[in-house]
């Protein structure tokens with residue numbers, strides 16, 4: 001018995017650690033399209049900022065990894081699409097302006113807007129020893145919802161904001177829009193659930209095929225439940241919004257001028273949402289998850305192919321919805337004036 005326990009402990013110790021990915025993707029389009037929640041709608045209800053493969057469009061089916069010709073992500077085999085709502089500044093005179101996206105300080109210089117994408121497992125600093133099953137072609141999911149009630153705050157510990165002192169600020173994470181202009185801008189964080197039901201590539205609400213066991217942010221997730229037994233990569237997005245150019249126009253009366261493109265003015269982090277459409281080529285994501293690399297060490301064919309910032313920035317998705325989204329606007333794109 002003692003010998004067996006000892007042998008099992010040794011096996012556990014020798015089990016190879018698994019990969020964790022963190023990489024930048026520049027903006028591939030900012031458009032009113034949503035192939036997951038509103039397939040076929042041109043335009044969709046509200047504006048999204050999107051990164052990843054250039055096959056992004058109103059309707060997306062099949063193996064996205066085999067569609068499109070380029071990606072805005074560092075890893076050139078990743079044709080997935082990642083998107084969130086867009087942040088606007090509402091001037092006291094009633095006009096709106098889109099808040100530009102700035103690149104993360106942790107990434108190579110020159111990335112055009114975009115997001116930082118994570119496929120982690122145990123926690124932020126450690127890649128774990130558990131087997132991670134990569135998403136499959138056709139897989140998609142969303143996290144958060146503009147319809148969420150206040151229970152979203154406890155249900156979605158992975159949806160948060162950070163008021164940036166500078167681009168490296170990470171704490172504290174806050175659950176509502178900041179009460180004042182932040183010196184270095186605002187970061188939004190979207191952490192997705194990582195336990196899969198093992199059967200469905202999607203579900204009617206785009207969420208119930210997945211289950212979240214992460215206590216908060218980049219912390220280690222608890223074991224997956226029997227209803228959703230398959231451990232997948234812990235996917236997360238960070239978006240840095242350059243609110244600093246609006247600081248001089250910030251309302252003096254303490255009212256909140258920030259509004260998401262879906263018309264939310266309360267600014268509860270749990271009202272934000274993010275979408276994911278899997279599109280890694282072939283078995284590239286599984287190969288990465290099986291390896292032991294971490295962050296930039298996974299680049300240059302070890303084991304993932306990567307590309308330069310110039311190549312990332314060159315890639316863009318087709319403009320299907322032609323409307324003005326920049327400059328001062330009378331109303332949020334697709335929404336009645338004043339909302």
Ligand SMILES: *[C@@H]1O[C@H](CO)[C@@H](O)[C@H](O)[C@H]1NC(C)=O
Nearest residue numbers: 091092093094095249328330
């Ligand atoms: C609101 O203020 C901005 C910035 O000064 C200005 O460009 C815009 O035209 C104004 N809108 C209205 C409706 O006055």
Ligand SMILES: *[C@@H]1O[C@H](CO)[C@@H](O)[C@H](O)[C@H]1NC(C)=O
Nearest residue numbers: 131283284286287288289290
């Ligand atoms: C990943 O690891 C699993 C378990 O060891 C193995 O069955 C699978 O073939 C590996 N996949 C790739 C693409 O390396």
